[in-house]
Amino acid sequence: MSKVVTLGEIMLRLSTENNNRIIQSNGFRADYGGGEANVAVSLANFGIKSEFVTKLPENPLSESIFRYLKANGVGTENIVLGGERLGTYYLEVGTSVRASSVIYDRKYSSFSTMDYEELTLNKILKDCKILHLSGITPALSESCRELTEKIIKRAKEMGVLISFDFNYRSKLWTLEEASPVLTSYLPYIDICFAGILDGKNIMKLDVQGDVEDYYKEIMRKYPNIKYLMCTKRETHSVDENSLTGYLYKDGKLYHSKKYTFTIVDRVGGGDAFAAGALYGIYYDLNPQNIVDFATGASVYKHTVRGDANLASVDEIETLINRGVQSVAR
Secondary structure (H helix, E strand, C coil): CCCCEECCCCCEEEECCHHHHHHHCCCEEEEECHHHCCCHHHHHHCCCCEEEECEEECCCCHHHHHHHHHHCECCCCCCCEEEEEEEEEECCCCEEEEECCEEEEECCCCHCCCHHHHCCCCHHHCCEEEEEECCCCHHCCCCHHHHHHHHHHHHCCCCCCEECCCCCCCCCCCCHHHHHHHHHHHHHEEEEEHHHHHHHHHCCCCCCHHHHHHHHHHHHCCCCEEEEEEEEEEECCCEEEEEEEEEEEEEEEECCEEEEEECCCCHHHHHCCCHHHHHHCCCCCCHHHHHHHHHHHHHHHHCCCCCCCCCCCHHHHHHHHCCCCCCCC
């Protein structure tokens, strides 16, 4: 069975409880999360063989992460041990008109020191159908930028499909720093998660129009890309959003229906969308089914506390086909 491999940093997430602000919090809820790890967990819950690659310090926190990943069916055999510390982020959970806010404490983390030579890539990429990466990794350090470039090129040589989520984080690097790095990966990417702002601010596209106009220009410049995907979010309040998914393939734009929902936990919604899309691509579903499933997965994640989408294929398909049900009997 071919697998999906994701590579990135997993962190300790400390969230305020009862929508408290950090300055009034004496306790935090602890979870583990990170974009690429979230995708791996989602895919494993969808029944796809998935593996997560990272670097962790040798301490009890890392042992807990191994337990978390293995409990969700994610392969951990190629995780590297070393370095000094596990990255952490604090989530101040917003409500009503107050947005959620993140504070990162991940500088000099074990993963940020990871070197390409620490990876046994031939073993990692053996029987790999899709490699999923994101723009968060190259934002962490110079060695992570080199690591991302080299693994993309090696995977391409081995015939692996490259999935890349731009995932720009302004708290990690500036647009001026990110633009030349992220655009340098585009000639190698097969599956790209990027929206209008990525096209405008990172790819520096001079386009006036909607998502279809941007995607046409991206495909013109990078015809190697097979799938372009994003979501459009409408924020009614911090607690209530609407979401529509988009997919562009072979010159045609597909979109899901629009969902309006109440939010339990927004973090990881984009990762759930990516995982849902990769599920559809893995099984070669038609474009409409891919974007429907990806959007349904993202919407479902907003009802799950924590970083990862702990949902089955049946649960997401029920949401897509039957809508909201009061009780599943």
